[in-house]
Amino acid sequence: MISIDLQSRVPIYEQLYKKITELIIKGVLAENDQIPSVRALAKELGVNPNTVAKAYQELERNNIIYSLSGRGSFVSKINDGTIRNYILSDFDDSVNGALKAGITREELKRRIDEVKEND
């Protein structure tokens, strides 16, 4: 369920963070669902457990997951901040892609306004 790209430029720890957040936002993982243990995930992906643990710590720090000692890690109640951050970072990626493709900032700004008008 959680997959990463070892050839990617994005660090493994960041990929894990994003992937798990994405699964929660898209509803694949629901509140209080258990997520794989650090050990299980490290083995499944073949990556250093310290790296997986670091991603989990960061997810926990941002209240995206919570852990119960001896029982594992679980999905927290999804909060607006998480969704907002996720959507905005997705937006940033799209904007960057568009800028690289040569679309100007002005064009993009106009586009945002147009989207609003069509609503």
Added chain:
Amino acid sequence: MIEIKNLEKAIDGTKILDGIDLEIKKGSVFGLLGSNGAGKSTLLRHLCGVYKQDSGSVLIDGAEVYDNADAKRKIFFVNDETVQFTSFTLSELKEYYKVYYPEFSEELFEKLRKSVNLPLKKKLGTFSKGMKRQAIVIVGLSCQTEYLLLDEAFDGLDPAMRMIVKNMLFDSILDRQLTVVISSHNLREISEICDTAGMMHDGKIVFCREIDGVDNVHKLQVAFKEEYTKDDFVNAGLDVLSFKKNKSVYEIIIDGEINEITKKINTFSPIVFDSISLTLEEIFLYEMESKGYYAQDILDND
């Protein structure tokens, strides 16, 4: 923790280690990279107390390791030579090491051995290269030392075996905070299991960095109205690893967090500004280049 300070060693008049400074944190997986002959194995042999240094210090948890039985009991070294102990059976190999390591766990040994189906009573000489490697890794992990040194451990292992060995390491890292130092001439082979990596060349640690953290080296493609030199960017507080100019476009490699870099570059009013983060391999290449080495000679990309 492993602390190496200004370690020097010459063998038969040839300087092999030329002032090594290195710290390896407890519980980390450290990748020691370098081409053949860079001095990796010699460094590892100092870490496990087999070699006596000419000068400098090699400390394990604060104690000098050479000629120190207590310190040596904390370390297990998996040599890259697979020819040793060929007349031993796995069971004899186990008994041989058990004497030296008081924390040896029969239970763990049996568990690991069963997971890879290695025979107890056959001579190691009849094992394949991969099986020999597994045999020694199993014995090493069963010794339950705090530190495990692996010299080219994944060399010659097929992907399935590599996965099995990796998983064994992961269990020990989680169960008892095992510290692993693993040498390799191939970055790709060990990049996903290390949290820190150091590059050796000509008896020196050329550089060392955390490799699982946030992305922190960026390649920028920028263009400005004015002409700038590398020094202009260095003076602006940017850590420039590489600087190239092709007509009006600059290709600059900068070490640092992208928001900070963007802020500083914006003070130059760029007309074109594009950035991508680098792959680990690219980071190594540029780091080597910035230190004046030709990385292609050092990184083995087979």
